[in-house]
Amino acid sequence: MKVVIDTLGGDYAPFEIIKGAVNAQKKHDDLSLILCGKEDEISECLGKLKYDKTRIEIVSAPDLISNDEIPTVAIREKKNSSLAVAFDILKKDDDVIGLVSAGSTGAILTGGFLKIGRIKGVSRPTLCPFLPTKKGGYVLVADCGANMDCKPINLCHFALMANEYYKERFGKENPRVALLNVGTENHKGNDLCHQVFPLMQQLDINFVGNMEARDIMSGDYDVVIADGFAGNVLLKSTEGALKIMMGEVKKSIKSNFFARLASVFMLGAFKNLKKTYDFNSYGGSPFLGCKKLIIKSHGSSKAKAIEVSIDEIITLKNKNLNYRIEKAIENAKINIEE
Amino acid sequence: MKVVIDTLGGDYAPFEIIKGAVNAQKKHDDLSLILCGKEDEISECLGKLKYDKTRIEIVSAPDLISNDEIPTVAIREKKNSSLAVAFDILKKDDDVIGLVSAGSTGAILTGGFLKIGRIKGVSRPTLCPFLPTKKGGYVLVADCGANMDCKPINLCHFALMANEYYKERFGKENPRVALLNVGTENHKGNDLCHQVFPLMQQLDINFVGNMEARDIMSGDYDVVIADGFAGNVLLKSTEGALKIMMGEVKKSIKSNFFARLASVFMLGAFKNLKKTYDFNSYGGSPFLGCKKLIIKSHGSSKAKAIEVSIDEIITLKNKNLNYRIEKAIENAKINIEE
Numbered sequence: 199m200k201v202v203i204d205t206l207g208g209d210y211a212p213f214e215i216i217k218g219a220v221n222a223q224k225k226h227d228d229l230s231l232i233l234c235g236k237e238d239e240i241s242e243c244l245g246k247l248k249y250d251k252t253r254i255e256i257v258s259a260p261d262l263i264s265n266d267e268i269p270t271v272a273i274r275e276k277k278n279s280s281l282a283v284a285f286d287i288l289k290k291d292d293d294v295i296g297l298v299s300a301g302s303t304g305a306i307l308t309g310g311f312l313k314i315g316r317i318k319g320v321s322r323p324t325l326c327p328f329l330p331t332k333k334g335g336y337v338l339v340a341d342c343g344a345n346m347d348c349k350p351i352n353l354c355h356f357a358l359m360a361n362e363y364y365k366e367r368f369g370k371e372n373p374r375v376a377l378l379n380v381g382t383e384n385h386k387g388n389d390l391c392h393q394v395f396p397l398m399q400q401l402d403i404n405f406v407g408n409m410e411a412r413d414i415m416s417g418d419y420d421v422v423i424a425d426g427f428a429g430n431v432l433l434k435s436t437e438g439a440l441k442i443m444m445g446e447v448k449k450s451i452k453s454n455f456f457a458r459l460a461s462v463f464m465l466g467a468f469k470n471l472k473k474t475y476d477f478n479s480y481g482g483s484p485f486l487g488c489k490k491l492i493i494k495s496h497g498s499s500k501a502k503a504i505e506v507s508i509d510e511i512i513t514l515k516n517k518n519l520n521y522r523i524e525k526a527i528e529n530a531k532i533n534i535e536e
Numbered sequence: 537m538k539v540v541i542d543t544l545g546g547d548y549a550p551f552e553i554i555k556g557a558v559n560a561q562k563k564h565d566d567l568s569l570i571l572c573g574k575e576d577e578i579s580e581c582l583g584k585l586k587y588d589k590t591r592i593e594i595v596s597a598p599d600l601i602s603n604d605e606i607p608t609v610a611i612r613e614k615k616n617s618s619l620a621v622a623f624d625i626l627k628k629d630d631d632v633i634g635l636v637s638a639g640s641t642g643a644i645l646t647g648g649f650l651k652i653g654r655i656k657g658v659s660r661p662t663l664c665p666f667l668p669t670k671k672g673g674y675v676l677v678a679d680c681g682a683n684m685d686c687k688p689i690n691l692c693h694f695a696l697m698a699n700e701y702y703k704e705r706f707g708k709e710n711p712r713v714a715l716l717n718v719g720t721e722n723h724k725g726n727d728l729c730h731q732v733f734p735l736m737q738q739l740d741i742n743f744v745g746n747m748e749a750r751d752i753m754s755g756d757y758d759v760v761i762a763d764g765f766a767g768n769v770l771l772k773s774t775e776g777a778l779k780i781m782m783g784e785v786k787k788s789i790k791s792n793f794f795a796r797l798a799s800v801f802m803l804g805a806f807k808n809l810k811k812t813y814d815f816n817s818y819g820g821s822p823f824l825g826c827k828k829l830i831i832k833s834h835g836s837s838k839a840k841a842i843e844v845s846i847d848e849i850i851t852l853k854n855k856n857l858n859y860r861i862e863k864a865i866e867n868a869k870i871n872i873e874e
Contacts, residue, residue: 244563266721268723290550310563323629332780332783343718346718347726347727351846358769378769380764380768380769385606387765388763390766391765393677401841410772410776411768411770411772411773411776412772414777415780416776416777418687425726425767426726427725427729428720428765428766428769431718431770431773432749432769433749434750435749435750435769435773435774436750436751436774436777437750437775437777438752438753438774439752439774439775439776439778440777441750442670442753442778443785443813445783446670446812446813450809461543471784471785471788475781475786479592513868520679530705
């Protein structure tokens with residue numbers, strides 16, 4: 199099986215991207231890589247690494263889609279961009295099971311939606327990153343920005359897809375699925391919540407009701423469903439607050455002589471903390487609901503994150519995730535289309 | 537002038553509420569208090585405090601509206617509740633300039649909306665709490681949960697009202713007003729953002745564009761505008777993440793012998809940090825746009841928070857906030873009603 203990699207997207211492209219891909223290759227004997235990007239740069243990077251030449255293909259696609267470009271325009275018009283070419287390969291080659299990119303989120307979503315297309319029955323694919331919880335597990339947020347204005351059916355599909363993904367990705371039966379809301383009581387929320395709540399109750403998932411934003415990392419929920427706007431606000435404000443607090447802790451320590459002295463003994467403890475709550479150390483976010491597997495790695499991904507993203511694509515393929523999603527939506531169809 | 541106080545709402549009612557009110561009275565010679573609640577309890581609390589008897593009135597209103605009750609029903613049906621009675625007094629007595637309550641947010645919003653009514657021209661009043669920023673100032677979020685589904689005109693009014701409030705409350709000319717969005721680029725967002733963005737540009741405020749949720753405490757913004765659902769998610773996820781991080785820092789320290797030992801020297805630094813980011817230490821959130829001044833104090837308010845809330849009502853009255861809001865909306869009318 200093959201995985202196609204966009205080597206130009208991300209802050210540490212191309213070397214860290216290529217290094218991560220090569221590291222993944224070493225672990226999977228049946229994995230071939232297709233690296234899209236600037237040929238000479240890729241060759242140069244590979245020259246510094248040990249890898250199996252028979253299982254690597256380089257495809258010239260020297261243009262980069264930046265984060266500032268309008269995704270729909272860029273994907274269509276930048277035909278020689280690493281991402282557009284990677285999507286073309288993903289679409290045409292049946293042996294290619296998935297794509298990994300640390301590039302423009304918007305362009306990845308557009309590429310997945312327009313070039314690869316949706317799994318049968320899926321109204322909207324969803325981007326769903328996960329966050330660490332204080333109990334040690336992970337919580338998935340679907341959707342986090344792929345879909346701005348959503349209908350109730352979209353949120354039901356997010357729930358069904360994320361539920362299947364969580365089961366396979368984290369090996370947990372009956373993940374606890376919640377609806378993001380302004381309070382936990384059943385009657386809370388905006389019009390969308392009012393419409394979605396009773397539909398969620400009908401789905402064949404472990405729907406545990408509404409969740410308040412402050413409890414996202416409580417460890418009491420596995421999957422949280424929201425429209426892409428609210429999900430994005432949830433994710434980014436959490437990320438922002440964690441970052442600020444880490445900075446403030448450092449500042450507090452530095453402001454006091456004894457604290458500064460004492461902090462030497464605490465470096466290890468703080469390092470662990472930083473690792474747990476550093477979003478960049480995780481693989482990436484799946485873009486669920488497309489006909490092939492797509493992982494959006496964080497823009498600041500280093501080799502490890504890319505390696506983990508490729509691992510994940512192989513795992514999800516082996517577990518037939520997309521087939522499970524199709525079946526879950528097919529079986530739920532009657533109940534949620536009112 | 538008089539301020540009416542709901543003595544039954546809040547975790548530390550009635551004593552801390554009454555103590556805070558009495559402390560405010562001491563600072564303002566022309567301030568009279570009307571305390572609504574259980575007469576005997578109020579008298580008992582007052583017995584423990586020093587205060588000017590000629591400027592305190594006790595009104596019997598022994599019922600409590602709890603957070604679990606449906607606000608619209610409770611405010612209508614619990615006629616002898618401390619909050620409903622307080623609103624009746626606020627409405628009828630021209631000398632009463634404002635109301636402070638640490639009780640049910642929903643009931644306070646309902647009471648303000650239904651019993652007091654809106655300032656002329658205001659489409660929807662807004663609840664707008666403020667958060668500390670890492671640069672030492674404050675950022676106001678309007679709306680934070682009073683209005684779930686909003687139209688563009690509502691967000692424009694939030695901006696105009698919060699802008700006037702910020703100027704008077706924090707003494708800052710031209711507060712930087714931003715729109716909560718999923719990215720900073722002008723074209724980002726959901727339908728509501730697309731409609732609101734050009735309207736904001738037309739308003740006579742210092743509109744600085746879109747803000748991402750992760751930058752809420754950056755200190756680069758003074759006022760952030762959102763519909764009540766997204767604003768609520770923004771506020772609560774920030775609050776939740778800060779709390780978790782404080783807990784994790786403590787846990788990290790405890791897990792290591794040397795760190796535990798060293799932490800003794802750092803207690804002062806952490807205490808300062810906790811104080812800065814403890815939302816409960818601030819006064820309360822104004823419910824802007826009603827004909828009289830209403831402050832919702834945090835549920836866990838102690839005396840200081842109540843005192844500050846009363847101070848604020850006096851300040852805002854002296855600065856003619858409601859008149860300024862009416863004028864701001866009147867002057868902007870032509871531009872924003874398309």
